[in-house]
Amino acid sequence: MEKHKTDNSRRTFLKTSLLAGGGLMIHFSGLAKLALPHNDDGVPVVQWTEINGYVKISPENIVTIICPNPEFGQNVMTSLPMIVAEELGVDWKKVVVEMGPHDNVKLGPQFTGGSNSMRMYWKPLREAGATARNMLMLAAAETWSVPVEELTTKAGVVYHDKSGKNATYGELAAKASGIPVPKGVKLKDVKDFNVVRSSRKNVEGAKLVSGKPLFGLDYQHEGMLIAMIQHPPAFGMTHKSFDASAALKMPGIKDVFTIKLYEEGFEQGGFDVRTFNDLIVVVGKTTWEVMNARKKLIVEWMPVGDVKNTMAGRDGKREVVIPGELENTTTQLQKMLEYAKKPAQQLRKDGDPETAFKNAAEIIERTYNAPFLAHNCMEPMNFFAHVTDEKALLVGPLQAPGWIEPTLTKILKLPADKIEIQMTRMGGGFGRRAYGHYLVEAALISKKAKAPVKLIYSREDDSTYGIYRPMYTATYRAALDSNKNLIAFHVKGGGIPEHAIHANRFPAGAVDNYLAESWEIPSNITVGAFRAPRSNFNAAAEQCFLDELAEAMGKDPIDFRLELLKKAKENPVGKNNEYDAERYAGVLELVRDKSGWNGAEHKKYSRGVAAYFCHNSYAAHVVDLTLKDGHPYVEQVFSAIDCGIVINPDAAINMIQGAVVDGIGNSLYGGLTHKNGVVAENNFHSYRVIRIQEAPRKIDISFVQNDIDPTGLGEPPFPPVFGAVANALYKASGKRHYQQPFALSKIEASSI
Amino acid sequence: MITLNINKKNYKVEADPNTPLLWVLRDHIGLVGTKYGCGVAQCGACVVHLDGEAVRSCVTKISRAQGKNVVTIEGLSENNSHPLQKAWLELDVSQCGYCQAGQIMSAAVLLREKKDPTDQDINDAMAGNICRCGTYLRIREAIHLAAQESSTK
Numbered sequence: 001m002e003k004h005k006t007d008n009s010r011r012t013f014l015k016t017s018l019l020a021g022g023g024l025m026i027h028f029s030g031l032a033k034l035a036l037p038h039n040d041d042g043v044p045v046v047q048w049t050e051i052n053g054y055v056k057i058s059p060e061n062i063v064t065i066i067c068p069n070p071e072f073g074q075n076v077m078t079s080l081p082m083i084v085a086e087e088l089g090v091d092w093k094k095v096v097v098e099m100g101p102h103d104n105v106k107l108g109p110q111f112t113g114g115s116n117s118m119r120m121y122w123k124p125l126r127e128a129g130a131t132a133r134n135m136l137m138l139a140a141a142e143t144w145s146v147p148v149e150e151l152t153t154k155a156g157v158v159y160h161d162k163s164g165k166n167a168t169y170g171e172l173a174a175k176a177s178g179i180p181v182p183k184g185v186k187l188k189d190v191k192d193f194n195v196v197r198s199s200r201k202n203v204e205g206a207k208l209v210s211g212k213p214l215f216g217l218d219y220q221h222e223g224m225l226i227a228m229i230q231h232p233p234a235f236g237m238t239h240k241s242f243d244a245s246a247a248l249k250m251p252g253i254k255d256v257f258t259i260k261l262y263e264e265g266f267e268q269g270g271f272d273v274r275t276f277n278d279l280i281v282v283v284g285k286t287t288w289e290v291m292n293a294r295k296k297l298i299v300e301w302m303p304v305g306d307v308k309n310t311m312a313g314r315d316g317k318r319e320v321v322i323p324g325e326l327e328n329t330t331t332q333l334q335k336m337l338e339y340a341k342k343p344a345q346q347l348r349k350d351g352d353p354e355t356a357f358k359n360a361a362e363i364i365e366r367t368y369n370a371p372f373l374a375h376n377c378m379e380p381m382n383f384f385a386h387v388t389d390e391k392a393l394l395v396g397p398l399q400a401p402g403w404i405e406p407t408l409t410k411i412l413k414l415p416a417d418k419i420e421i422q423m424t425r426m427g428g429g430f431g432r433r434a435y436g437h438y439l440v441e442a443a444l445i446s447k448k449a450k451a452p453v454k455l456i457y458s459r460e461d462d463s464t465y466g467i468y469r470p471m472y473t474a475t476y477r478a479a480l481d482s483n484k485n486l487i488a489f490h491v492k493g494g495g496i497p498e499h500a501i502h503a504n505r506f507p508a509g510a511v512d513n514y515l516a517e518s519w520e521i522p523s524n525i526t527v528g529a530f531r532a533p534r535s536n537f538n539a540a541a542e543q544c545f546l547d548e549l550a551e552a553m554g555k556d557p558i559d560f561r562l563e564l565l566k567k568a569k570e571n572p573v574g575k576n577n578e579y580d581a582e583r584y585a586g587v588l589e590l591v592r593d594k595s596g597w598n599g600a601e602h603k604k605y606s607r608g609v610a611a612y613f614c615h616n617s618y619a620a621h622v623v624d625l626t627l628k629d630g631h632p633y634v635e636q637v638f639s640a641i642d643c644g645i646v647i648n649p650d651a652a653i654n655m656i657q658g659a660v661v662d663g664i665g666n667s668l669y670g671g672l673t674h675k676n677g678v679v680a681e682n683n684f685h686s687y688r689v690i691r692i693q694e695a696p697r698k699i700d701i702s703f704v705q706n707d708i709d710p711t712g713l714g715e716p717p718f719p720p721v722f723g724a725v726a727n728a729l730y731k732a733s734g735k736r737h738y739q740q741p742f743a744l745s746k747i748e749a750s751s752i
Numbered sequence: 753m754i755t756l757n758i759n760k761k762n763y764k765v766e767a768d769p770n771t772p773l774l775w776v777l778r779d780h781i782g783l784v785g786t787k788y789g790c791g792v793a794q795c796g797a798c799v800v801h802l803d804g805e806a807v808r809s810c811v812t813k814i815s816r817a818q819g820k821n822v823v824t825i826e827g828l829s830e831n832n833s834h835p836l837q838k839a840w841l842e843l844d845v846s847q848c849g850y851c852q853a854g855q856i857m858s859a860a861v862l863l864r865e866k867k868d869p870t871d872q873d874i875n876d877a878m879a880g881n882i883c884r885c886g887t888y889l890r891i892r893e894a895i896h897l898a899a900q901e902s903s904t905k
Binding site (some may be wrong): 458 | 882
C-alpha cells in the first residue's frame with residue numbers, strides 16, 4: 001500500500017522535529033512537561049530522535065509514543081501506546097502520547113473500526129516497543145563494550161550491573177537510531193506485564209474537562225473560511241436551479257457555488273458513498289453568517305431519477321443502478337414483506353432442512369423488523385481542507401484515512417505524498433466517519449474557493465445526509481420433533497439496501513439441518529457501518545427467537561443455548577463456523593453466575609438474557625427491567641465479556657457500559673423514517689436518543705480471565721443488548737416485541 | 753460593537769446582536785471548549801453560565817449576555833481544580849469527550865444549588881445533556897464524588 005511514501009519529507013522532518021507548540025495533539029503528563037527545556041515563550045523545545053515509527057526519545061529522556069489509530073472515544077490513544085510502553089520498558093507516567101499523522105508505511109493500517117485496533121496492532125506495537133528497547137541496549141553494549149546479554153532495563157534506563165554503569169534511553173537514543181533494526185526480538189511473557197492489564201487514565205482526560213481544542217470542529221487555521229453545504233432535501237433529488245443573489249448579499253459571505261463529487265464513470269471504492277453528487281456550497285467568514293446566508297438560497301429541486309454508478313471491485317468495475325424513487329417508510333415495509341416471500345440467495349445449507357421442516361411436529365416462525373438508524377455523533381461531520389494546485393492539507397475527524405486518500409488522489413489529481421491528512425479527536429464515530437465523502441467535499445470547496453476552508457455540517461445536515469444503518473428484516477423458523485427437540489433452523493433475512501445475515505454464526509454449527517438465505521432491495525438511501533454492522537440486528541432478532549424457542553421447548557434460555565453450544569463444540573455441523581463454542585458458552589456461564597440468574601434478584605425485575613459473538617469477542621448480558629407507567633426502564637445489567645487480554649481494564653469497563661447504554665437507547669427509541677425521500681427526524685427533538693434518566697442504575701461487568709491475544713471491545717458488547725432488552729420486555733409485558741424500536745408507545749404490564 | 757465579559761475578561765465583539773453566544777465564543781473569541789451539538793437547545797453540549805445560571809449558548813443571543821458574566825468551561829477553574837473536573841478525571845468519565853464540557857457546566861449549577869444531590873436530582877438536572885457514548889453512569893457517580901469532596905472541604 002502506497003509504497004512510494006516510504007521516504008517522504010515528513011519522515012525526515014519527524015526525525016529531528018522541534019516541538020514548538022505546533023503540535024495539535026501532543027500530550028504531556030505533568031512530570032514530562034517539567035523536565036523539558038523551554039524556549040523564551042515558555043514552550044517546551046525538544047530535539048527528538050526517532051527510534052521507529054512509534055517511538056521517539058529526547059536527550060532529556062522524554063519518551064514519546066505515537067498513536068497510529070484515530071481516537072473516537074474508544075480510548076486507543078491511551079491503550080495502544082500502553083502496549084508499546086510495556087515492551088519498551090518505560091515509566092508510563094512519564095510517557096508523552098502523540099497522535100500520528102496519516103502514514104500507512106510508518107504507522108500501519110491506521111483504521112479505527114471493526115473493533116480492530118487491538119487485534120491489528122497488538123503484535124506490531126509489542127514488536128515496535130521490544131525492538132526499540134533492544135536497539136537502546138545494543139547502543140549501550142557498544143558504548144560500554146559489554147555483551148548485550150548482560151544488560152537490563154528499568155523505567156527508561158539501561159543498566160550493566162557488573163560494571164555499575166547505567167544510561168538513560170535519552171542518552172542512548174541518538175546512537176540507537178543508527179543501529180540496523182534487529183529482527184525477531186523476544187517479547188515479554190504476558191505474565192510479566194506491568195503497564196498493560198492495569199488501569200491507566202485517558203491521556204486526554206485533563207484536556208477534555210478543561211475545554212482544550214481537540215476536535216475537528218475546534219481546528220483553526222490562518223485565513224480559514226467556513227463552508228456549509230445545501231444538500232437536497234430528500235434522497236432521490238438534486239438541484240435544478242438556484243438563485244444565490246440574496247445569500248450573497250448577507251454579511252460575511254464570500255461565495256456561493258456548486259461542487260460535483262464524482263465525475264461520470266468514476267470508479268467508486270467501497271467507502272466512496274455517493275449520497276448527493278451535486279451540492280450547493282456557501283462560503284463565508286463565520287459559522288453563524290454562513291448558516292443565515294444558506295437560508296436565503298432559493299433552490300428549485302427535482303428528482304434525480306435512476307442513477308448509474310460505477311463501482312470498483314476486485315474482479316473489475318461494475319455498473320450499479322441506484323433507483324430514483326422518493327421512498328416512504330410505509331412502502332419500504334410493504335416492499336420488504338413482498339421480497340420476503342420471493343426465493344432468496346442461499347448463503348449456507350447443512351443437512352436436509354426441507355425434509356426436516358416437512359416432518360416437523362411443530363414449526364415456530366417469527367419475523368423481526370428494525371428501522372434505519374442514524375449515528376448521531378455528537379460532533380457533526382466536518383473537515384478542514386487547504387488545497388492548492390501543488391498540495392493538500394486535510395485536518396479533522398476521520399476513522400480511516402487510508403481509505404479516502406486514494407479517492408482524494410484521483411479527485412484532486414495529486415500524488416499521495418502531496419496529500420497530508422491529520423486526524424483530530426472525533427466527537428463520536430460509530431462507523432459514520434469511515435466514509436470520507438466530507439473530506440472530498442471540503443477539498444473540492446477549498447480548491448474552488450482558493451482558500452483554507454472548514455466544512456461544517458449542521459445537526460440537521462448530519463441527520464439528513466447520513467450513511468445510515470440499513471433497514472432490516474429477518475424471518476426465523478425452527479422445526480421441533482414430537483419430543484420438542486430442535487431438528488432444523490432456517491433464517492431468511494433481507495434489508496434495504498443490504499441484508500444482515502451472518503450465515504456462519506451461531507446457531508449454525510449447532511443444528512443438523514440448517515438453512516440461511518438473504519435478499520436485498522436496492523435503494524437510494526445511503527447506508528454503511530453502524531457500531532457492529534449487521535450484528536446489531538442479528539443479535540436482537542436471533543436472540544429473541546432463541547428465547548421464544550427455549551420457552552416453547554420448556555427450557556431455561558441459558559441452558560438451551562449452552563446445550564446448542566455443547567453440540568457445536570463436541571460435534572459441530574458443517575464448515576466455516578465462525579465462533580469458538582467454548583468461549584461463547586464461557587460468557588453465558590459467567591453472566592449466569594454473576595447475575596445470580598435464578599436467584600433472589602430474579603424476582604425483583606423482569607429479566608432477559610442474550611449472548612452474541614461478533615468482531616472476534618464474546619459478550620453476554622442479563623438485563624433487569626421494570627415498567628414505569630408503561631415505559632420500560634432498565635434498572636441494572638450484568639455483562640460478561642471475553643475479549644482475551646484486557647489491555648486497560650477501567651477504560652474497557654467504561655466502553656462496555658457505554659455500549660450497554662447505547663444498546664438500550666437504540667433498541668427502545670432508535671429509528672429513522674422517510675416521507676417522500678425526506679428524513680423525518682432531523683434533530684434531537686425528533687430523533688430520540690437515550691438520556692441520563694433512562695440509563696441503568698448499575699452495569700456490572702465481568703471479564704473471562706485468559707491470556708488469549710486481545711480482540712476488540714467497541715462493538716461486541718453492543719448487539720446482544722438489543723436481544724436481552726427484548727427478552728426482558730417480554731417478561732414485563734407478556735408480549736413479544738418484533739418491531740424495533742420497542743418503546744415508542746406505552747407498554748402494558750403483565751408479568752409472565 | 754458589543755462588549756462581553758467572559759471568564760472575567762472583557763471582549764469587544766463585532767457581531768450582529770442576534771448572533772448566538774456559542775458562535776461568538778467559538779468563531780470570534782476562539783474559546784472552543786463550548787461545543788456545537790444541535791443548535792436548538794436539545795443536547796446541552798453548549799451549556800455555559802450566564803450570571804451563574806446554566807444557559808444553552810446555541811440559543812442565547814449575545815445581546816442577552818451583554819452586561820452579564822459569562823463563564824465557559826475554560827473559566828470554570830484554573831488547572832482543573834473544580835471538584836467536578838477532579839471527579840471527572842478521578843473516574844475517567846470521558847469517552848469521546850465531546851459532550852463533557854456541557855455536562856460539567858450543567859452539573860456545576862446543580863452542585864451549587866444542591867450540596868448533596870440524589871440520583872433523581874442528578875437525572876432531573878442533567879436530562880438536557882446528551883452523551884452519545886453513554887457515560888451517564890460515570891457522570892452520576894462523578895457528581896456524587898464531587899459533592900462529597902465539596903462537603904468535606
